[in-house]
Amino acid sequence: MYLNPWVLEAGVAFRSAQLSIRNILLVLRYVVSIIHVLYFHPLAHYPGPKSWLLTRLPFARGLRHGTLIHRLRALHDTYGPVVRYGANELSFTDPQAWKDIYGFHGGPDRNFERDPRFYQAAPNGAPSILSAANDAHVSVRRLLAPAFSDSALKAQEHILHDYVALLMAKLHALAAASDPQPVNLANYFQFTTFDIAGDLMYGQSFGCLDREEYHVWLKVMTAFFKRLIIGASLVALAPWIRRWLPYLVPKKYQEQTRQRFAFTVERVGQQLAQGETPGRSDFMTHMVRTVGKTGFALQRPELDATFDVLASAGAETTATALTGTVEYLLRNPAALRRLQGEIRAGFKSPAAITVASTASLPYLAAVLNEGMRLCPPAPSMRPRVVPEGGAVVCGKWLPAGTSVGIPLWSTFRSAANFAQPDAFIPERWLEASQGGVELQPHEPRAFMPFSFGPRDCLGRALGWAEMRLILASLVWHFDMEDCSPPPGKTWEAQKVFVMWGLEPMMVQLRARHGVKS
């Protein structure tokens, strides 16, 4: 067929005009959306860096490099207690925000939901206690809560003592070597808390202390957190990538994750088959008992998903708090001396160091509080979404769907909440009659290392018990000297990939004169 060249030319001209109109419309749409985000969006009056509003690049880079908590802190230092760090996202360091965002609002349907972009289902696709939506979460929490009661903790205490004694024995052996070398205490804290978690949650220890090395389950878990963050940074830039992510992970890592989860499933299965074990007070025994009493049970996939997160929720956090606290004690010899005085005068023998006896030591509690303030084990923000109908946060109404949260690291190190925010001053947590100092500002309402409200930490009492037993025993048994290679390890420089990427903490241990394991 013959086509007149004029017609052809007109066709080409028409198509390119169509294309340029489409391009112009796209650019116009982008410009309009920028103007909307900057000037007409309901959050437009909140302060924040424009570069973070127009592209997700700074946020994604922070995630990817493990520096998001540091960047958010710098933003709060510049812009104040509320920062708009994304088009629809606000970060708060104001203490009132704990109650307004994370508190009880009259029922699971009215409490702020977790921002699903920040929570991940387990490898079997089922929600865990951490990722479940509010209504499903209520049942999981009810089922698990008895395992964390005061009476359960009393019955579990002998298990904690066994592992603390094993830790002390291992450290004594290292200190008594003919040429004693500095010990990486960060590792030994993790070995201990993971062994306790394994015993309480899976019915048997991970054996880390015995072998003095990490169990493969933990190594894979830590590597998984890093990959999770790489994935999250990609999703932040291009949300549509989420469904393709599983295909982007190399087969080798997929297989490792599958095997690690299979280990959890196997242990949960063994525990369930065993049922309620007389004389044991582990988590599964409590749960089976609660199921017997209430008739309510979880579906197996949800149970597996929840038991899979329990170990790292409980162990890594507690070990991190201990590592951070000891690091600051080593940097502050006067505080270490005062703690030694309290503990060594308080206990004639290690057998006297118990959960109850350590609870009455004010300086030990102050030191651990100050350690968790400077080194919060869960330092990142856990964002929530403003529910239908909107809500008031820190005195201002916010529309439904706004993502809001509190970054713990920025909040605990904010000069608006704590005087000399980067200094280790345990005395700030004590009354004057206990030898405390009054520093202003001092906002204990801002300090929620275990979070707040219906989804706060279930393991707070267990975590405190472990921290007190381990730190008191360590200080009772050993003198310590910081041996981190120059220029010295600083907590602030460490990166965060869900949890802190802990650098080695090298400490020279010397058994106190006449003290043996």
Ligand code: HEM
């Ligand atoms: C110093 C020690 C600990 C700290 C600082 C800590 C901190 C936290 C924080 C901040 C949350 C909220 C997480 C979120 O909203 O996404 C949480 C939740 C949780 N923690 Fe801990 N934790 C510690 C020890 C433990 C221990 C020993 C256990 C025992 C297994 C544990 C079990 C849990 C559980 C089950 C949840 C989820 C609660 C729920 O969603 O209802 N934690 N923890």
